[in-house]
Amino acid sequence: MAEAGRHVAVELIRAKRDGRTLTGDEIRWLIAAYTAGDIADEQMSALLMAVFFRGLAPAELRAWTAAMVASGERLDLGAVSLPTVDKHSTGGVGDKVSLVLAPLVASCGAAVPQLSGRGLGHTGGTLDKLEAIPGWRAGLSAAEMIAVLRSEGCVICAAGADLAPADRKLYALRDVTGTVESIPLIASSIMSKKIAEGTSGLVLDVKVGNGAFMTEITAARLLAQTMVGLGTEAGVRTAALLTRMDIPLGRAVGNAVEVEEAVATLRGEGPPDLVAVTLALAREMLALAGIDADPAAALTDGTALDRYRRMIAAQGGDPDAPLPRARHVEQVTAASSGWLRRLDAFAVGVAAWRLGAGRARKEDPVSAAAGVLCLAKPGERVEAGQPVLELRADDESRFARSREALANAIEIGPEPPAAAPLVLERITG
Secondary structure: OOHHHHHHHHHHHHHHHHHOOOOHEEEEEEEHHHHOOOOOOHHHHHHHHHHHHHHOOOHHHHHHHHHHHHEEEOOOOOOOOOOEEEEEOOOOOOHHHHHHHHHHHHHOOOOEEEEEEEOOOOOOHHHHHHHOOOOOOOOOOHHHHHHHHHHOEEEEOOOOOOOOOOHHHHHHHHHHHHHOHHHHHHHHHHHHHHHHHHHOEEEEEEEEEOOOOOOOHHHHHHHHHHHHHHHHHHEEEEEEEEEOOOOOOOOEEEOOOHHHHHHHHHOOOOOOOHHHHHHHHHHHHHHHHHHOOOOOHHEEEEEOHHHHHHHHOOOOOOOOOOOOOEEEEEEEEEOOOOOOOOOOOOHHHHHHHHHOOOOOOOOOOOOOOOOEEEEOOOOOOOOOOOOOOOOEEOOHHHHHHHHOOOOEEEEEOOOOOOOOOOOOEEOOO
16 A cells, blocks of 8 residues: 555656646645555655746645545534634734733633644744743644633633644655645645634734845735635635834844734833734724624723733733742943934844744753843934833853854834835735
């Protein structure tokens, strides 16, 4: 059987390499056989490279995504009486939106089952941020997740091993074979997990800019359209916003520092850009859930903050516990006086990563206390010698390489930068 499977795999590799459209049966066999270990990594690597160059036709992509969903369990959220709606971000610098958004939308009457991930490279991960809170647990069983969702209206946790296991194997392979940057493979990876999650509605936050995975709006738009199409075809009400990510979102970049900023936002004291993006996504989520409510009011009257505290406690965390503090702090100052015109999101993300807030490999540890505080943002006036960034680390030796990443990150000029919208486009099915 194994020998026959290897032969069939070779035929499918050749077919895709030569531009033939694979059938639904061929794709279902392929994903199932690879998940079961009947196809070698080197064969699947070759097929992924063929997909990278040849792409997937719409029918192929639908079959590929459905096969990934079918590779494991699908969560049943039928025990949740409220309408369910989730959000997924393609990742950015300072993007702590989920920490605010899940309890905010829950406080307006929806149930938010948020399966989140960890950071890699210059973009942070929601689970890493929340794990800065003493006692908080990311690893919940399906029963625990649904229990928290029913009692608190929102849960943020890691996806279980039985949820789209094909994606876990394929993602690890893409990461080491140079096939990550393929829109069909990105879309199927994200949407297979979200469809398997069982939510009825989904809003996608597709980041665009030099701090995002997608730096060009044309590619970001295509990715958003592809994911919205997959969700809609699978029976999940899906919409997407393209949001700007060339400046860090908010003023905190790291783990504990982003939790602090998220809590401040839930108190009604958040930075304007973070509040604007969060409210835009909240309104989309509530619309998909069929709920007529004003999320802005929930940020000012304490209801969203109360929901956050309950969610954290339900997952073992202490919302009143002090967060980790870095042992060492350094500042980056303005070289001249004028208007801060640019603060490069990618550079700030790399700096935070080098300080210990991020990881180069999935198994690397992260520092809860490390990070960067943006003491000034573009559009604000600074004076020569004024601190613009604050670097935090547990290990002093990390500062030098962090500063190297920031060498060309700050631009100061005689005029303020032109105002640019945070939400660039809205895409629906």
